[in-house]
Amino acid sequence: MAGPGKCFLVTGTPGVGKTTLIMRVFESLKVNPSLKLQGFYTREVRRDGQRVGFEVVTLDGRTAPLASNISTVETLRWPSVGKYKADVASFESLALPELQVREDTDLFIIDEVGKMELFSSSFFPAVLRVLESNIPVLASIPVPKFGRDIPEVARLRNHAGATCFTLSVSNRDAVREQIRSLLEDLLIKH
Numbered sequence: 001m002a003g004p005g006k007c008f009l010v011t012g013t014p015g016v017g018k019t020t021l022i023m024r025v026f027e028s029l030k031v032n033p034s035l036k037l038q039g040f041y042t043r044e045v046r047r048d049g050q051r052v053g054f055e056v057v058t059l060d061g062r063t064a065p066l067a068s069n070i071s072t073v074e075t076l077r078w079p080s081v082g083k084y085k086a087d088v089a090s091f092e093s094l095a096l097p098e099l100q101v102r103e104d105t106d107l108f109i110i111d112e113v114g115k116m117e118l119f120s121s122s123f124f125p126a127v128l129r130v131l132e133s134n135i136p137v138l139a140s141i142p143v144p145k146f147g148r149d150i151p152e153v154a155r156l157r158n159h160a161g162a163t164c165f166t167l168s169v170s171n172r173d174a175v176r177e178q179i180r181s182l183l184e185d186l187l188i189k190h
């Protein structure tokens, strides 16, 4: 079980700034080269100005497709979220090794624990292992849909060590500074 206050969750409507917050906190923490940060974030893939999918990006900059709206014979059988088809194998190949618990990891960054990522049956068990490791976590989760969380997301939100911040345009900068300061305090090596 994670100790109290080591899992920071950010949520909020699509586009409110969850990924941006996580990336800015990451950028400021990585200035300290002694910190070992592990994880991934997700971002849009655009072609000619149009969003055509999503990709997963590791903290050291490696990328792999996560979902695409371009139909091929291969993608027909893939699970879908709206008009996007999730490339589970591609996601797993990059994201799962990043969630491997290592003794020297200081912080896990997981953006995000959402429907697309959860098509991977190995993903949530890996997230739970991270939580059980007692290593600090910064993760994003989607807002409840029709008042309900995805069951895995509910488990995270209800986790004993979790604090969840709901972002809005007016609080996102203040929440970012709050999380940055909480993590800096937690990660300072004595």
Ligand SMILES: Nc1ncnc2c1ncn2[C@@H]1O[C@H](COP(=O)(O)OP(=O)(O)OP(=O)(O)O)[C@@H](O)[C@H]1O
Pocket: 012, 013, 014, 015, 016, 017, 018, 019, 020, 021, 172, 173
């Ligand atoms: N604190 C901020 N100040 C100014 N612009 C911001 C801020 N946070 C986010 N934005 C802008 O808002 C847009 C959406 O941000 P971002 O991708 O971080 O949102 P998100 O909540 O992760 O979205 P999604 O749920 O779709 O992944 C981006 O263009 C980003 O530059």
